[in-house]
Amino acid sequence: MTTQTAGLLTGRTAIVSGVGPGLGRSIALGLADAGADVALAARRVDTIDAVAAEVESRGRRACIVPTDVTDQADCRRLAEMTNTALGRVDILVNNAFTEEDWREPFDGFDPTRWRAPMEVNCFGALQLSQAVVPYLRAAGGGSIVMITTLSVKNPVPLLAGYAASKRALTTAAQVLAQELGPDGIRVNCVAPGHIRGGSLDEYFAWIAERRGVEVEEVAGEIASMNALPHLATPDEIAGAVLFFASDLSRMVTGQALDVNCGRTLG
Amino acid sequence: MTTTPTPVLLDGKVGIVSGVGPGLGRSVAIAFARAGAAVVLGARTESYLAEVQASVEDLGGRALGVVTDITDPDQCDRLARAAVDAFGRLDVVVHNAAAPDVAQPFATVDLDEWRHQMDVNLFGALQLTHSAIPFLGKSGGGSIVFVNSMIVRKILPNQGGYATSKAALLSAAHVLARELGPQHIRVNSVVPGWLWGPSVERVLRRRARDQGSSVEEQAAELTDQIPLGVIPSSDDAANAVVFFASDLSSVITGQSLDVNGGEVFH
Numbered sequence A: 001m002t003t004q005t006a007g008l009l010t011g012r013t014a015i016v017s018g019v020g021p022g023l024g025r026s027i028a029l030g031l032a033d034a035g036a037d038v039a040l041a042a043r044r045v046d047t048i049d050a051v052a053a054e055v056e057s058r059g060r061r062a063c064i065v066p067t068d069v070t071d072q073a074d075c076r077r078l079a080e081m082t083n084t085a086l087g088r089v090d091i092l093v094n095n096a097f098t099e100e101d102w103r104e105p106f107d108g109f110d111p112t113r114w115r116a117p118m119e120v121n122c123f124g125a126l127q128l129s130q131a132v133v134p135y136l137r138a139a140g141g142g143s144i145v146m147i148t149t150l151s152v153k154n155p156v157p158l159l160a161g162y163a164a165s166k167r168a169l170t171t172a173a174q175v176l177a178q179e180l181g182p183d184g185i186r187v188n189c190v191a192p193g194h195i196r197g198g199s200l201d202e203y204f205a206w207i208a209e210r211r212g213v214e215v216e217e218v219a220g221e222i223a224s225m226n227a228l229p230h231l232a233t234p235d236e237i238a239g240a241v242l243f244f245a246s247d248l249s250r251m252v253t254g255q256a257l258d259v260n261c262g263r264t265l266g
Numbered sequence B: 001m002t003t004t005p006t007p008v009l010l011d012g013k014v015g016i017v018s019g020v021g022p023g024l025g026r027s028v029a030i031a032f033a034r035a036g037a038a039v040v041l042g043a044r045t046e047s048y049l050a051e052v053q054a055s056v057e058d059l060g061g062r063a064l065g066v067v068t069d070i071t072d073p074d075q076c077d078r079l080a081r082a083a084v085d086a087f088g089r090l091d092v093v094v095h096n097a098a099a100p101d102v103a104q105p106f107a108t109v110d111l112d113e114w115r116h117q118m119d120v121n122l123f124g125a126l127q128l129t130h131s132a133i134p135f136l137g138k139s140g141g142g143s144i145v146f147v148n149s150m151i152v153r154k155i156l157p158n159q160g161g162y163a164t165s166k167a168a169l170l171s172a173a174h175v176l177a178r179e180l181g182p183q184h185i186r187v188n189s190v191v192p193g194w195l196w197g198p199s200v201e202r203v204l205r206r207r208a209r210d211q212g213s214s215v216e217e218q219a220a221e222l223t224d225q226i227p228l229g230v231i232p233s234s235d236d237a238a239n240a241v242v243f244f245a246s247d248l249s250s251v252i253t254g255q256s257l258d259v260n261g262g263e264v265f266h
Helices: A023-033 A045-057 A072-086 A111-138 A160-183 A198-211 A215-223 A234-245 B024-034 B046-058 B073-087 B111-138 B160-183 B198-211 B215-223 B234-245
Strands: A013-016 A037-042 A062-066 A091-094 A142-147 A185-192 A256-259 B014-018 B038-043 B063-067 B092-095 B142-147 B185-192 B256-259
Touching: A013 A023, A013 A072, A023 A037, A023 A045, A023 A091, A023 A234, A037 A045, A037 A072, A045 A062, A062 A072, A072 A111, A091 A111, A091 A234, A111 A142, A111 A160, A111 A185, A142 A160, A142 A234, A160 A185, A185 A234, A198 A215, A234 A256, B014 B024, B014 B073, B014 B111, B024 B038, B024 B046, B024 B092, B024 B234, B038 B046, B038 B073, B046 B063, B063 B073, B073 B111, B092 B111, B092 B234, B111 B142, B111 B160, B111 B185, B142 B160, B142 B234, B160 B185, B185 B234, B198 B215, B234 B256
Parallel strands: A013 A037, A013 A091, A037 A062, A091 A142, A142 A185, A185 A256, B014 B038, B014 B092, B038 B063, B092 B142, B142 B185, B185 B256
Antiparallel strands: none
8 A cells, every 4th residue: 555545645734633643644654655744643642752753764754742632732832833843734633533442332431521531532523624724725735534433323221421522523524614614624523443453452362361262263253243254454444535535535424434444335 | 826736646547437328427537537536437428538638638537538438347347457457557437427317207118218217327337347257356456436415314305226226336435435445446426416517507497497486496495495695516526536446445334425515404
């Protein structure tokens, strides 16, 4: 894919929030392979330092901005620093989401605990989108991509707050698509399902050990629920983000695409 | 301006495109050729095939035209086999062929008109898919792309034959995604809205005549419903087809993607 996408985003600058070792990194590197310069945002500097080096090894410029998307001043600073360091802003990928474990049954739990996923996943993305809009307008248009989740369509027990926050974000994206369309700013959602690597593979390893089987057997059972007998890797999911970031989707806005090996059909 | 590489998202791939006329079919064939694919063109009208084949070859691409009526099983087999005989493999099938929609109120329509729409738009596409599957399987997988229509999202009166045939086609895409997934054949749908071209211009001229206004005023009535403010081009829809044909969508199956400037959200 690296040589195939060269030229897709030449001359463009992208911001990616929530850059960790997983999907955020793959998105940033995918954008760089396609020719974009990339501003990398996360709360922890050590992760984004490593990704910045990988962006630069691809011959692109990188900009590191420690950012908490729940802080409006941080969001404005991220947009302004990107514009100053890299010259423009064309693309925003709202990938940041909270990693707090808030799984708990609805019965008897404190509903104010929904505020955490709502603040990060929904309001954080909207706040950062608001901060970049003036720069996208100045660039003559642009693309905002929300990373949502399978849980928007297939919520599971114990994750009401998370699912609701991402569903709220999906609806907000449709409103933004309508309001920002006249400025040539497109807003779309990519909804991944299971993603290999990181915490999912740790979960598979835990199950595998309890059952006395190999990790890949556990992964295979989950994969068999999909139309494509496969679980997507972060690099594979990044392909959909590249589509929405680029002029391939010049006339596509307000859409939500499920990227989950056909776990859902729509 | 410095030379920007052209993304070769379909490098080394071979694709069939049905319904190659002067509109979207032609745009898909050209987009495929620019992306590095060899294209095999199916249509009933030899002159259309010749023009598009020549245009692809002028770009330095490879193309073969085969006169084909997709409602004929033998002709579908011949088209699929011609692709493999000419270019050694088959990776993608794009079902663009459709019967032109006929505006007739349900109450007085001869239902054979609806059956004809179903014969071409649904069964023609399925017939060609039948013929292609054995060859797609040999390539280790592949991608089937159905060209659908915004009519399935936004019902207009008097187009019941067209709407129901396209709705059936969307459901068929889901079934095929599930059934063919184990063979690593992905199945997705592009859902174009209004696309600028000869048939839309005809519609606008007719409306202008019926309402005593101008084509420009009629076009403005359409774009009032479109957040991005312009009617997409057939190249915009073709780019969505390229996305689904390419490895950028390698973990996407059973999905539909709307190219409509934001007129309808999915």
